[in-house]
Amino acid sequence: xxxxxxxVGGGLPPGARFAGGAVAGPPGWHAGDAPADxxxxxxxxxxxxxxxxxTYRLTGLEVASPxxxxxxxxxxxxGRRPLDRVFEQAMDLCLGCRACETACPSQVPFGRLLEGAxxxxxxxxxxxxxxxxxxxxxxxxxxxxxxxGAATLASLARPVLPPRLRRLVPAGxxxxxxxxxxxxxxxxxRGTVAVLRGCIQDLWYRDVNRATVxxxxxxxxxxxxxxxxxxxxxxxAHYGHLDAARRxxxxxxxxxxxxxxxxxxxxxxxxxxxxxxxxIGADDLAARVRDLSVFLxxxxxxxxxxxxxRRVAVHDACHLLHAQRVRDAPRRVxxxxxxxxxxxxxxxxxxxxxxxxYNLLQPRMSAALGAARAESVDRSRAAIVAxxxxxxxxxxxxxxxxxxxxxxxxxxxxxxxxxxRP
Amino acid sequence: MAADPLTLGLYARDASIIEGxxxxxxxxxxxxxxxxxxxxxxxxxxxxxxxxxxxxxxGGAVPLGDALVIVTSRMTxxxxxxxxxxxxxxxxxxxxxxxxxxxxxxxxxxxxxxSSQQASTVGGNVATNAGxxxxxxxxxxxxHVLALDLVLADGARVRLGSExxxxxxxxxxxxxxxxxxxxxxxxxxxxxxxxxxxxxxTCLLAFPDPLAAARCVAACIAQGLVAAAMECMDQxxxxxxxQYVHAGYxxxxxxxxxxxxxxxxxxxxxxxxxxxxxxxxxGATSMRVAADEEExxxxxxxxxxxLGAVALYAPHYxxxxxxxxxTRLPELLADVYRIAxxxxxxxxxxxxxxxxxxxxxxxxxxxxxxxLERVLTASQEILERCVAAGGVVSGEHxxxxxxxxxxxxxxxxxxxxxxxxVRQAFDPDGRMNPHKVLPAxxxxxxxxxxxxxxxxxxxxxxxxxxxxI
Ligand SMILES: Cc1cc2nc3c(=O)[nH]c(=O)nc-3n(C[C@H](O)[C@H](O)[C@H](O)COP(=O)(O)OP(=O)(O)OC[C@H]3O[C@@H](n4cnc5c(N)ncnc54)[C@H](O)[C@@H]3O)c2cc1C
Ligand code: SF4
Ligand code: SF4
Numbered sequence: 001x002x003x004x005x006x007x008v009g010g011g012l013p014p015g016a017r018f019a020g021g022a023v024a025g026p027p028g029w030h031a032g033d034a035p036a037d038x039x040x041x042x043x044x045x046x047x048x049x050x051x052x053x054x055t056y057r058l059t060g061l062e063v064a065s066p067x068x069x070x071x072x073x074x075x076x077x078x079g080r081r082p083l084d085r086v087f088e089q090a091m092d093l094c095l096g097c098r099a100c101e102t103a104c105p106s107q108v109p110f111g112r113l114l115e116g117a118x119x120x121x122x123x124x125x126x127x128x129x130x131x132x133x134x135x136x137x138x139x140x141x142x143x144x145x146x147x148x149g150a151a152t153l154a155s156l157a158r159p160v161l162p163p164r165l166r167r168l169v170p171a172g173x174x175x176x177x178x179x180x181x182x183x184x185x186x187x188x189x190r191g192t193v194a195v196l197r198g199c200i201q202d203l204w205y206r207d208v209n210r211a212t213v214x215x216x217x218x219x220x221x222x223x224x225x226x227x228x229x230x231x232x233x234x235x236x237a238h239y240g241h242l243d244a245a246r247r248x249x250x251x252x253x254x255x256x257x258x259x260x261x262x263x264x265x266x267x268x269x270x271x272x273x274x275x276x277x278x279x280i281g282a283d284d285l286a287a288r289v290r291d292l293s294v295f296l297x298x299x300x301x302x303x304x305x306x307x308x309x310r311r312v313a314v315h316d317a318c319h320l321l322h323a324q325r326v327r328d329a330p331r332r333v334x335x336x337x338x339x340x341x342x343x344x345x346x347x348x349x350x351x352x353x354x355x356x357x358y359n360l361l362q363p364r365m366s367a368a369l370g371a372a373r374a375e376s377v378d379r380s381r382a383a384i385v386a387x388x389x390x391x392x393x394x395x396x397x398x399x400x401x402x403x404x405x406x407x408x409x410x411x412x413x414x415x416x417x418x419x420x421r422p
Numbered sequence: 423m424a425a426d427p428l429t430l431g432l433y434a435r436d437a438s439i440i441e442g443x444x445x446x447x448x449x450x451x452x453x454x455x456x457x458x459x460x461x462x463x464x465x466x467x468x469x470x471x472x473x474x475x476x477x478x479x480x481g482g483a484v485p486l487g488d489a490l491v492i493v494t495s496r497m498t499x500x501x502x503x504x505x506x507x508x509x510x511x512x513x514x515x516x517x518x519x520x521x522x523x524x525x526x527x528x529x530x531x532x533x534x535x536x537s538s539q540q541a542s543t544v545g546g547n548v549a550t551n552a553g554x555x556x557x558x559x560x561x562x563x564x565x566h567v568l569a570l571d572l573v574l575a576d577g578a579r580v581r582l583g584s585e586x587x588x589x590x591x592x593x594x595x596x597x598x599x600x601x602x603x604x605x606x607x608x609x610x611x612x613x614x615x616x617x618x619x620x621x622x623x624t625c626l627l628a629f630p631d632p633l634a635a636a637r638c639v640a641a642c643i644a645q646g647l648v649a650a651a652m653e654c655m656d657q658x659x660x661x662x663x664x665q666y667v668h669a670g671y672x673x674x675x676x677x678x679x680x681x682x683x684x685x686x687x688x689x690x691x692x693x694x695x696x697x698x699x700x701x702x703x704x705g706a707t708s709m710r711v712a713a714d715e716e717e718x719x720x721x722x723x724x725x726x727x728x729l730g731a732v733a734l735y736a737p738h739y740x741x742x743x744x745x746x747x748x749t750r751l752p753e754l755l756a757d758v759y760r761i762a763x764x765x766x767x768x769x770x771x772x773x774x775x776x777x778x779x780x781x782x783x784x785x786x787x788x789x790x791x792x793x794l795e796r797v798l799t800a801s802q803e804i805l806e807r808c809v810a811a812g813g814v815v816s817g818e819h820x821x822x823x824x825x826x827x828x829x830x831x832x833x834x835x836x837x838x839x840x841x842x843x844v845r846q847a848f849d850p851d852g853r854m855n856p857h858k859v860l861p862a863x864x865x866x867x868x869x870x871x872x873x874x875x876x877x878x879x880x881x882x883x884x885x886x887x888x889x890x891i
Contacts, residue, residue, distance in 0.1 A: 012440065013857040015486035016823055018794055019441035041737035041787075046437045046730045047477040047541045051517055060449055060495030060515070062432040062476070063424075071432050086428045105666050105730030 019045075025079030030123055033242045035073045035116040042108045043070045052103040054351045054369055055093055063090050066100035066110055073117050088121040093365065095358055096238050097318035097351040102325065111323060112278070118240030137236050138244050148203065179206070183213050183223040186422075190220040190299070194259035196273065196289075199231040201266045201390045208390075211417035212265045212292055218302035218420045221261075228255045232264075234272035235356050237279070249280045257285045265292040265413055267317035267389040268356065271324050291320055293388060293412055297329040302420035307339035312415070313382035313407075314342065315373070315396060317389035318351050330412055334386055337419045346376040354395035366395070374399035377407055386412050423448050433491050436476040436483045437538075439740055440823050444471065444485035451496040453513075453571060453579070453609035460607065461577040463490045469853045470575065472603035474515065474546030477538045479741050480822030482550065482602045486857055492607060494545050500524045501610065508615045509568055509585060514545025514608045518552075521613070530615035533560035536818070537726040545608045551600030553818035555651035555725065556682070558776035562818065564599040566614045572598060572606040575849040585612055597844065602820050603855040605848040619650070619684035623694055624712040624721055627701050628675035632656045632771055635677040636751040638704035639775040642681075643748055647696055651682040652776030653725050659772040659783075662731040669724035670717075675707065679775065680725055728772045729783065735768060736785045740797050744805055746813035748778040757807045758782045765800040767793075779817035780808070805831065821859045829861050838864035 012018075027034070049066040050056050056065035063072065063086075072090050075081040091114065098111045122130065179197065193216050195209065202209055209225075216223045233248035253276065256262050262285065264270030270291040277283035290298070312334055320326045335342050353359060353369030374396060377385045385400075385407055387393045397409040424430065424447040435441040445468070450456045463470050468490045473483040475495065485491050494515035501511040505528040512521055518539040521532045535554035536542055542552065548570065553562040560566070569583035583595030598605050629635040635654045642649065655663070655678050660671045671678055679701075683693040698709055712718040732739060746754045755771065758780065762769035773781045782804055786793045805815050805828050815821075815828045829838060842864045848854070 012823060013486060013862060016440055016442045016481070016484060016857075018788075019435050019439050042733055044437070044730060044733050044737070044739055045435060046538070047475050048538065048727070048730055050475055050541050051519070056495075060493070060498070061424075061429075062493075063429050068432045072428055075428060075431050081428050081431065084428070086426050090428070105727035106733030107666065108733075 023078045028076040028079055028081065028083050029120055030083070033116050033119040033240075035077065035113045035120075037077060039109050039113050040070060040074050040077055042106050043067065043104075044106050045071070046106070048105060049100040049103045052099045052349075054095060054097065054099065054353070055365060058365065058368060064093055066104070066108075069094060069117070070108065070110070070113065073113060076120075083120055083124055085124075087117075088124060091117045091121050093362060095318070095351050095353070095355040095365075095369075097355060098322040099318065099349060099351065102322045102349070115237050115240065115242060118238070119242050120240070122240040133239060133241075137239060137241050177206075179209055179213060179225045181225055181227060183217045185217050185220045185222055187220050189222050191222070191260040192224060193221040193261045193263050193295075194224050194226055194256050196232060196256065196262060196264040196266075196269055197225055197229060198264070198266045198269050198390070201269070205390050205393070205411065208265060208411040208413055211411065211413040212263070215292075215296070215302050215413055215416045215420060216263065218417075219296065219300065224259060226255045226258070232269040232272050234268050237272060237275075238356050242279075246280055249276050249282065252276075253280065253282045253285055257282075260288070261295065262289045263292050263295050264289060265388065265411065267291060267320035267324070268391065271319040274324065291324060291326060291329070291388065293320075293330040293333050294324075294326055296333050296416070301333055301336065301416060304337055304416075304419045306419045306421055308337050308415060308419055309339040310383040311341045311343045311381060313345050313377060313380045313385045315345060315352065315377065315385050315387045315392060316349055317387065317392050318349075318355070320388055321349055330386065330388060334412055334415060337415060340415075343380045343382050345380050347372075350376075352392050352395050352399075354389075354391035356391060359391075359395055367399075370395050370399040371402075374403055374405065378403060378405050382407055384408050384410050384415070386410055386415060388412055433473065433476075433485065433493070436473075436478040436481060438479050438481045438484070438822070438824055439738060440481035440484050442481075442484040442486045442489075444491045445488045447491045447493060449493045449496045453497075453573070456492060456497075456607055456609050457573050457577055457579060459490065459492055460573050460575065463853065464576050467851075467853070469856050470607070471855050472545070472549065472607045474543030474549070475517070475538075475541050477542045478546060478550060478822060479743065479819040480550075480602075480816070480824040482820050482822035482855070482858055483546075484823055489856075494543055497545075497609070503528060503615075505530060505615065507585065508617075509612055510615060511610055511612050512544055513610060514543060514548070516544050518542055518544055518547055525615055526618070528615075529618055531618055532613055533557070533566055533616040534563040537729060539726070544611050544613065548599055548608055548611055549601065549603050550818065550820040553774065553777070553779065555653050555680075555722075555774060557818075558652060558774065559648065559650040559684070560616060564596060566616070567595065567599050567611060568614055569612040570595060570598060570608050571610040573609055574606045575851060575854045579609075580606075583612070600820070602822060602859050604845055604859050606854060621687045621690045622650075622682060622684045622718070623690050624718045625681045625683070625694060625697060626671065626710045626712070626721060627679040627681065627697075627706045628672045628708045629677045629679065629704075629706055631676035632755050633752045634705040635679045636755055636775060638679065638701050638706065640748045640751060641700050641704055642697065643776065645696075645700060647693060647700065649681050649693075649697075649776060650684045651680070651774075653680040653773070654678070654775040655680070655725065655728060655772040656770065658735070658768070658770040659728045659732065662734045662770070663724040663728050665734055666727055666731045667720060667724045669720040671721075671724055672708065679706075680721060725772070732770050732783060732785050735770070736787045738786050738788050740784045740786075740801065741819075742780070742782045742784075742801060742804060743817050743819040744782075744808040744813055744815055745777065745779045745817040746808050746811045748776075750811040750813070751775065751778055751780070754780060754807060754811055754813075758804055761800050761803045761807070765796040767796060767800055774817070777817065778813070802828070823858055826857075826859055826861045829859075829864075835864075 062068035233245035237245035273289040277286035352373040353366040359366040471485040497513035497515035503510045536552040
């Protein structure tokens with residue numbers, strides 16, 4: 001070999017530097033909750049999360065990807081960019097589905113980062129947007145009577161709403177008859193289970209709550225629906241109202257902590273209750289919370305006496321699959337029903353676009369994702385799609401209706417209640 | 423198109439640790455749009471940086487200064503799948519895994535399977551001539567690209583290679599594969615499809631240390647055992663991976679070897695037995711054969727996520743990529759651990775053992791004073807050792823910005839000058855991904871200079887770096 005031509009290892013050309021070291025100034029965050037530097041440092045920019053992110057898949061934009069969102073947070077954290085409208089939009093377009101968390105080998109806690117970033121974006125919003133969010137989250141959601149009022153109004157107004165909004169309001173009448181405070185088990189008692197009623201869930205899907213209580217009682221549990229419980233605060237946390245989320249969590253903590261177990265039948269609420277440890281230090285409660293499917297899978301379900309001869313597809317709610325890392329429990333529990341044939345959906349784990357308030361705030365992206373999800377449900381040739389989260393149920397139901405699909409949306413609790421009738 | 427500072431900042435880096443900056447980002451959705459963007463850049467004299475998913479590890483997609491970044495993430499159509507011809511045409515932004523998924527129903531796969539296959543684009547794979555675990559049997563990307571469409575720096579469009587097995591004339595397709603975006607932008611790729619193996623068996627072997635595993639690999643190859651993949655991970659990588667996937671890797675083993683055998687049932691059974699014998703003779707402490715597709719998937723998930731999983735140890739990494747003859751692997755590995763220890767660095771090793779392709783991975787926290795300098799010095803020492811052992815400075819990640827100044831370890835001024843001439847033939851103004859691949863001093867003129875006139879040589883040397891003559 002001829003001798004080397006130039007000096008070896010001459011360094012980087014002008015304009016290039018090694019990443020990670022540059023701090024241009026003090027962090028651009030306001031006081032209060034913000035993405036933690038430690039969490040931000042966890043991302044090595046490998047990009048393995050990109051294909052799992054629904055908003056990146058649809059746009060191809062780095063700014064709409066998990067890696068890009070984290071990099072945007074880093075730019076603010078290192079004082080290179082201010083907290084501006086572009087930053088706010090980048091965070092708003094995120095579904096909060098946390099598919100990136102499941103995909104990330106470095107275990108970046110993206111959900112936590114996003115909550116911090118959203119909390120930061122909040123004060124900079126235009127006044128009307130801030131007011132609307134405040135009324136919605138802190139006014140209505142936190143106060144059961146106001147929420148009932150709003151839901152009643154929405155129900156009454158449904159026929160005259162513009163189609164986009166109308167699809168989001170379920171067609172059924174609101175149920176008046178409240179849930180029983182205590183339901184004794186059919187056989188010998190195994191212990192006490194507290195059921196989180198949920199706010200949206202209890203207004204529009206009280207039948208699901210009722211089915212949940214029934215199924216648990218038939219499985220041998222004394223079921224209590226503690227009075228005094230309020231909205232779990234998940235939406236507040238996801239939309240950057242962390243202080244409000246903490247207030248709600250502190251109210252729920254003593255109310256729910258009395259029971260042996262706490263069951264949530266809405267994936268979003270369950271995931272959030274399980275984060276009460278991180279939020280307010282309520283580890284005792286957080287550790288005892290289970291999604292209904294997980295609880296039945298761990299402890300055994302009710303005796304199943306009736307056949308359901310149907311093809312059933314399970315749509316994984318993001319906050320069950322990604323936030324709680326639960327995939328198999330609903331399939332095992334539903335698969336145990338005699339006659340049920342479980343069928344897979346294409347693109348398992350893909351978000352339906354409901355994502356809390358996302359379908360209101362980002363209608364275009366949400367509709368695109370919802371339509372794609374409904375299409376894959378249709379293609380699976382299932383008769384029933386089982387969905388364990390009210391937001392997803394509304395979204396998929398609406399999108400299926402728009403396609404004039406015959407597939408029925410059901411909560412696993414409803415199927416289990418039907419199969420366990422005495 | 424994006425031009426706001428926040429968005430531009432997001433395209434300043436890839437998965438390497440090098441960061442730059444750019445003037446404008448465009449996301450064309452067709453070859454026509456790519457051409458239009460390139461024409462604008464030609465008119466304005468802008469440098470062009472092609473980008474796929476930005477998972478490159480050599481800084482190839484990192485723009486410098488006033489560059490136009492052309493991203494292929496919206497060119498994601500599989501244009502044509504022709505099983506009977508064993509080929510498919512795809513746009514460059516199609517992800518490697520999506521391509522494999524699209525052709526699987528036809529009984530085929532796209533053989534190059536970089537660990538980043540779920541996220542990296544076919545265009546990026548072509549541009550870096552990507553390798554992967556299964557390239558041991560099937561060969562790297564170059565062997566799986568039949569033809570490609572290229573937009574040159576002046577906006578001209580050419581098709582190189584052909585769908586048939588033999589293209590007439592010089593193999594310019596071969597020149598473009600691995601050119602890291604310095605010769606043009608790939609706007610469509612005709613890939614060769616590989617039939618899925620009838621039977622696949624994945625074996626996990628445990629060894630007391632990585633050197634023993636490396637010796638076992640050399641012995642397997644010497645004895646003619648043909649494996650589809652042979653991947654080694656040391657204890658630190660195994661522990662990190664287990665935190666993430668819980669694939670059941672033995673965390674107490676000093677190293678594990680993941681071996682995949684494929685072919686007809688009888689052949690595979692025979693090979694598994696043979697592997698067991700060779701491994702036993704080389705100190706393997708256990709061997710497990712994946713029982714089903716799910717277990718196999720978990721084992722591979724572990725291997726393919728090993729790089730990201732080491733963030734468990736520290737927030738920054740610097741991944742190396744160098745190749746040595748397989749018989750020199752044990753010796754090189756010992757050197758890597760020694761060099762790391764001398765520089766007080768944590769090194770993790772996971773590598774394509776069957777190909778002699780080492781991936782020493784330094785894990786560190788940039789917050790620590792002087793650590794980057796130690797990492798860079800150690801890196802250079804490792805590369806020098808590789809070359810001294812008859813190896814090369816990059817196996818599959820490419821040269822990009824990261825390794826360009828190490829090329830003189832391998833090539834003389836005349837060699838580099840000749841390569842610069844090739845580049846100049848495609849891109850006379852030097853606007854395609856400038857500063858990448860060739861070291862700052864490499865000039866086309868060096869080629870002429872090395873062949874003769876000493877005065878010319880002196881004159882050329884006095885020109886500022888980067889001048890094209
Ligand atoms: C976790 C991880 C594991 C990896 N494992 C492997 C591995 O096993 N084997 C391996 O070989 N690599 C591996 N890599 C490196 C990287 O994934 C590959 O180099 C991949 O081919 C890059 O594809 P990309 O789409 O991300 O390209 P980018 O990073 O965007 O670009 C890479 C280079 O290609 C050029 N380029 C991109 N698209 C085009 C185009 N259309 N036309 C012309 N030039 C273009 C860019 O200019 C740049 O020089 C790994 C990376 C990560 C993060
Ligand atoms: S979030 Fe995780 S997967 Fe995504 S780029 Fe960062 S480290 Fe990689
Ligand atoms: S939470 Fe969902 S939408 Fe947001 S970055 Fe992660 S994967 Fe993408």
